[in-house]
Every structure is written in C-alpha cells, then in structure tokens.
Amino acid sequence: MTAVDLPRNHLATRRSSLDLVLRARELGIVLALAALVAVTTISNPRFLSGQSIRDILLGTAILAVLAVGQAVVVITRNIDLSVGSVLGLSAFTVGTLLRDHPGLPVIGALLIGAAVGGVCGAVNGVLVRYGNVPALVVTLGTLYVVRGITYFWAGGQQINADELPGGFLDFGNATLLGIPYLVLIALLVLVITGVVLRSYRVGRELYAMGSSPQAARLAGISVGRRTIGAFGVSGALAGLAGVLFAARFGTIDAAAGTGYELNVVAAVVVGGVAVFGGSGSVWGAALGALLLTTIGSSLAVLEINQFWQQAIVGGLILLAIGADRLVAARVAATLKKRGSHVH
C-alpha cells in the first residue's frame, strides 16, 4: 500500500484504487468524528456553540502542527519522540525573549521558535544518519537531554501571562474572519506540507525512502540529506508549536509539553500513517489530531470520567493499526490479482 511515484498514465487504475483506499481511511476518521460530535451535541447542545468549537480548534492547532511534522518523519520510516521536549524548549526560549524584549514582533517569535526547533531536529537527523543510531534511540535520548536543558535554564522560573507583551497574547486569541490565527497557521503548515509531500519530487522521495530505504538509495535519492531534512522539519514544526503553545496558554515553565510525544504519535498512527513508513498523509495525521482533541473535549462535556481518556487513546491506536493491517492485506490481494491480469 505504498505510494511510490508511479507513472500516471500506465498505472492509473492502480493509483485510483490506492487513492480510494487512502480516502476511505480518512473517511473513517471523519465518520468517527461526526458520530462523536453528534452524540455529544445531543447530550449537550452547547457543545456546538461558537466558543466550544473555537476551543477545540485552538487545541487541535498545536497538536496538528506537531502531528504534521511527526508524519513527515514517520513516512521516512523513522520516529521523533523528542517533540514534546523541543516544544518546551522553544516555548521557554520565546517566552523569555518576549519578556525581555516586548517589542519583538509575533512573526519574529514564530521564526525564532521554529529555528530553535529546527536546530534540535537537525541534531536528531545528523545522529540518525551519520551516527547510524536508530531514530527511536536518538530521539529518546534527546527527549531527556532537551528537557534537561530546559529545566537547567528555567530553574524555578515560570513566565506568566502578565510578563508577556499584550500583542503576543492577543495573537493567541485573535481571529481573522472568525478563525483564530493559531488555526490559520496550522492550516497553512498542513496545506504546504501536504502539497509538497504529494506533488513534489522531494515529497515522493520521502515516501520512497520509507517504503524501501535500500531501493531509494539505489534510485539515487540522497537518503542522508532527506533524513536530516525530515527531522529538521519535524523539529522546526515542534518549535513552531512551542510558540503557539506560549501564545495560547500564556503561562510557560520548563515542563511545557511534557508527555506530548505520546499524543502526537497517537494522532499520527490513528490518522493512518504506518509506523513502518512509506504510507499515509499529513491530512490523516491532522484529522487524527482533531479526533483526539475532540474526544478530550467531549469527555468533559459528557461528564465521562476524565480518566478514560488515556485508555481510549490507547484503544484507538490499537484499532487504527489493526484496521490498517486488514486493509493493507486486502489491497495487496487485489493488487496481486490485478497485477496478474496486466502482466
């Protein structure tokens, strides 16, 4: 079920069937989402009020940005567990800068956050590529190290909302045509990454690497550069998410984003990106993020014990990868059958 860059004219049928499957996968999430919203709204109509939808979208925005970055890495058959720590470092860096230099424009904050994250990501990438160390190990290590550095630096400090410039806090709440800026940024990130992955050579190469690293290397793809690039993107997006986090919550300490990696990986996996690389899309990952955030909100509204949330997330991951396996088996069977007709 890997989507390598196949010549369009020849294998149009195969592509369309693949597209169908992928779309079906995302359709599944949309349906689950619709059912969830319907049930919650019936029980409490205020769930669909403007404020509530805004809150869910704001929550999703941060998770979705992280999930998009994670999807890019996972597609290349790697994983980035350090995103929560990178988010924390970036949020604290930007928070400190804004406190000391209230004149810093928002765009500057966003760029600095992304740069901090990008550096962390590039370090991950270099260790994975040139150290020949598996991504799981590297990012587990940097998860500890980056968090440690943040604690080291922050000490007991907490940056409170009243220390941050008003313009920055407004950015966390302000809207454009009724849509919060945070959500617009997440959408922008999603669309750009989605288009690059789908329609550009670089994007297809990432899929190829994930499907078969050896074949990708033989095909002349510079696997090293792409690997570092993928981690750089994931890091930069985690850094960007750190700035969004700071703008949304206003209170930043060294623990910001602790444990986020689990939610991010969950969103990506639930969104249909296979952990063994080569398949899935950032759209799915973003939908996964939306679904997870909505579950969190509806549990509170439905007054279901909040303790169920984590168990439900775990169950969803298992369900998602189980379903993917079944679909993959069916698609493989179909392709085999069709393949024997063609050749």
Added chain:
Amino acid sequence: MSTDRLGRFANWNVAIIAVTVVVLIVAAATVDNFGTAQNFGFLILDLLPIALVALPMTLVIVTGEIDLSVASTLGLSSAVMGYLWNQNQPIETIIPLCLLLGAVLGAINGFFVTVLGLPSLAVTIGTLALYRGLAFVVLGDGAVADFPALYTDWVTGNIGGTSIPNVLIIIVVLAAVFGVVLHATPVGRAVFAIGTSEQAARFAGVRPGRVKFWLYVVSGLVSGLAGVLWTLRYSSARADNGAGLELAVVAAVLLGGVSIFGGKGALPGVIAGVVLLASLQNALRLSDVSNEALNVVTGVLLIVSVLAPNLANAVRSSLQRRRHRPEPL
C-alpha cells in the same frame, strides 16, 4: 566476519562492566556516604524495578521487537492491587492475581504482535496508553495505603542482620534464570536466531511467533511483579506508579550493549547497564547535582551507548581498509 562481530560484542560487554566497576570505585572514594551499607540498600531498592523489567526486555529486544508498555503494566498491576486491597481481599490472593494480570496484559501485546503481525513499537505505544489509562480508571487519582507491615517490611528490609536487602534475592535469582535461559538453552539460541534473521530461524525449525508471544507474556508477568514490589516498597498503590519507567529500562538495556536491531546482546552487560545508571544517579544526587543534570546524563549515555560502538567500528574499518585492499561489496 561473524567471529569479528562476536568479538566486538564481547568487547562492549567487557567495556560496560569495566566502566561500571570504575564508576562504583570512584564514587565510593570521592562521594561522601556513597559507600555506606545503608546507601547500598537504598541503591538496590532504587534499581529494583528497572533491573527486573530489564531482564525480559533484553530478550524481547534481542528478538528485534520492543515492549514500551512495561511501565504501564507495572502501574495497572499496582492500581489493581490497591483496588483489591480496598475490596478487602487477602494480600495472598491479590499478589498472584496481579502477576496473572501482568501475564495477561503481556499476552495481549503478544497477540497483536505475533498473531496479527503488527509492529511492536506501535502496538506497545498503544498499550502503554491503554494500560495506564485503565490504571487510572481502576484507582482514579487516589492512593491506597496501609498494606500489611509483614510484606512492606520484607521488601524494604535486609537479610537477617546483614545489610543486604531482601529484594536482592529476587534480582539475583531472576537474573540467573534469564541469563541461563538466554545464554545456555535452546530457547536462548532461538531468541538470538530470530533477532538475526527471522527467516533463517524459521528454516532452522524455530517458531518465531510462538517464542515472541511467550516473551511478551513473561515481560508482562515480570512487570506485574515489579508493580507488586513497587506498591509494597512505597506502601502506596497509585495509578501513576512507575510512569516513564519504560524509557529508563530501554536506556539501561541499550546501554548494556543490546542492539536495538536485534540478534545481539548479553545479560551481564545489561545488569552492568542497570547498575551504572542507578549508581550514577545515586552518586550525583548525593553530590547535590540537580535533577535536571540527571536527565541530561541519562539521555547522553543512551545516545553514546549506541553511537560509541558504531564510531569505534567505523574507525576500525577505515583503519583496516587502509591496511588491506578495499573489501568488495
């Protein structure tokens, strides 16, 4: 080539044990109160859960799989223990039930990985969330205390009048069992064979699925036991017990020289890895080094433990290449 790889591996094992011994000696000589009998007891109690869970984890990783759900299994076992204790069940029933629960949780992992053939990383990240979530569902945010002193005192106590903690018996016995199984039985050879090449192992008559399934069961069982001991040590059953421990366990196992790709590793190295991490933390804490630094040390050690052999290897092969003709691909 294969003997070379074996030799390199033995080297890492010897190296990590040597480093551990050096760290212990230096710490005892330079850090006040590190070498006391009482501190030895504290050290053993601190490393107990990591040491226990690292044993089956070693075997799981040698087969090329991973189990990230161990700490959540520990937590669920602890939560269920507290719940049943509140239900006025006798502790003598609760403990075996918690072990059984651990085995069942492990079997669920094993089912997904071996029967459905799903990647263990994704499966156990899923059950990591699921089991921890269930632990909170069972016990909420509350804590259950008042476990019988007979049991809690045994876990925190020492053998007779010595300063050797009782729990060291459990660690030694289990380590011996796992060591013998891994290094001196057909099961151990099968574990290595699967990790090296599952295909080849199958041709050699090994049933990889079955071996892996039972490794997950054992991993769950030992995690359940660790949950019981954790609860008794702190005489407090909580749903968040052991949260994040899986990272420390994986770090210790990899530090011990087990390859994350499977097929390589040895138990003595893993034990050394566990002791190294725990005694470094203990010594740093005694020297008033902040908690933050401990995090950084753990992370750096983890990366270095995998990076160092790779670098050494690269240097060695480049030296060899200079000496001999370039090897054909």
Added chain:
Amino acid sequence: MTIRISRPLAVPLATVAVVSLTLTACGGGTTKSSSSGDTGAPAASTAAKADPNAPLKEGLKIAYLPKQLNNPYTDVEVGGGKVAVGELKGEYKLVGPNDASASSQVSYINTLIQQQQDVIVVAANDPNAVCPSLNQARKAGIKVVSFDSDASKDCRDAFINQATTQGIGESLVKMASELAGGSGEIAVLSATPNATNQNSWIQVMKTELAKPANAKLKLVKIAYGNDDDQKSFTEAQGLLQSYPNLKVIVSPTTVGIAAASRYVSASSYKGKVAITGLGLPNQMRQYVKDGTVKKFALWNPADIGYLAAYAGAALKSGQITGAEGEKFKAGKLGEYTVGAAGEIVLGPPTEFTAANIDKFNF
C-alpha cells in the same frame, strides 16, 4: 498462526491460578480489615522532654523537600525558609523532584539521611509513601517538619498548617456568596481528586453551603485540574460549557485559579462569570486589574517556609517535642503554640482586591 500454550510455561501459570484460588477459598490471609492499625510505624519518641529555655542551636543543617521544584508557589515558600535559616545561622538546602511523584521524593529523603541533615522540611506528595523513609530519618535523629501537604501523623514531628481548614472553607464560601450576589450556581475547580488540603476545604464548603443563609447557592460540580495549568484551563472551559448559568468558579488552588482566570478573561464569559479562590497576587494581578477577578484570598506562603525553619530548629534544639501546648518563638512572626497532633497554624488568610493587590509581591 495459532498460539498453543507450551507445557513448560503453562504449568507455572496454572499453579499461580490454583494457588490464588485455593487461598481465596480458604478465606485465610491478610486483608485490609484484618491488618488495620498494623501500620508498622514506630511509637513517637515521647520519652524526650521539652525544655522551653533551651538555646536555639546554630549551624543546623535544614533541608527543604517540596512537592516538586520549579513551581512558583513552592519557590515563594522555600524562599521564606531560606531567610529563616539565614537568621538561625544554619545551612540551607533545597532538593526535590521535577515531577510531583511520591517515589522520587523517597529517593531524596534517603539522600538527605545519608547526608546527615538535622531537619527535613517536607511537603508530602503522598502522605503514606514517604512514611517509611521519614521514619528512618527520625530514627537517625533527624527532625521532620511537614508543610503545605501533611505526611501521616506518625511519621513527622510537626506540621505547619497555613490556616485552619475551617477558616479557609468559610472564607471561600463567603467570597463566592458575595460574588454571586447571594444566589445562583457555583462550581469548584480543585487540584487532584485526592489532594488532602483541597478536599478538606471543599468538605467545609459543603457544610457551609448547607446552612440556611446559603440556601440559594447551588454547588453544581467539582472539577479537577490536577494542578496542571493546561488541564485546569480545559476543565474551566468544560465547566462553562456544561453549566450555562454558572455564576462563580471557586478554585482553591493557585494553578487552577490562574488558569480559569486566563480562560475567562479571553473568552465571551468575561464579566458574566466570576472567579475566586486561593491565588498568588503576582499571578493574579493582571486578572484583578482587567476586572475578571474581583477578589481572592491566600496566606503568605513565604511565612510558611519561614515558620517551618523555626519549628524545625526548636525541635532539634529541644525547645519543643511536637506535643500539644508547647510554645516557641518564630523570629519576626512572634510566638506560636503547638496544637493537637503537632499542628502549628500560621494564621488567617488575607483577601486580595484591586485596592490592595499592589502592596504584595509574591
């Protein structure tokens, strides 16, 4: 692929099951009720006699172990402790975990025992989990003073109570009633469901609300933000969605009240829903000034750490033993009397409003 249970493994598993069933069937064994009271705590050292005139020792090693480091409230508390230890000419030390977990606190207590401290001032993350270690410390001659969140009574020498439970509960209800105009729906946003402090205050609140004077106030929900900023934020959000007629959110925790204020100040609920509870002036200043929060209360946390150091020094010097009725002097705070079960009460909480908030800096 099918899984068959192989015999060598099936046998021990079956044995475990059979043994556990047999034990249950016999009905024997140790249960919670059969072992109650059997907590294994050593008897308090009542043999020692207090000598109120004993001089305060100098050079005492006093170590603070808060619930977790890097928490602004905790920083203020231990800051007060540092000042007091300086006045006492002692050695001040601050250690603690980054996560509020009981198990990591135990490792730190063990370290402090090894370092032969004279006094440990601890805020327990779990009143029972820290008990065995604290008792080990006391056996080694270390005096244990708990603050903020008490450890079990039988494993500490004294407890610094920030204010009486009754006093705080009453003042919370009084503020809520004033803000609600005497009638309407109110909700509580607490810390964790098992937080000792918060639960006892909420209990007093319930008793107060049951009184005829407060008959028109209705407590609709107690939500838990786990003292986590983000979780508290989300929970405040959930409360306002679920209860459209809500008039007041009472948050008896500094994390909760700040998060709830921040949410309300930026939402359409601003001005319609009042926030009150226990908060830090520095964190709340912005919301008091923008009108989201009219009033809230708190004791001075620095005084807690300050008092704890003096209590610890008095214990170690033999001025007090932790028995009821004993008196000691606590520097600038004046004289204190040990209450029942070793409790030392700091004093009544202060109410903060737009009029006085700028006088406080913590």
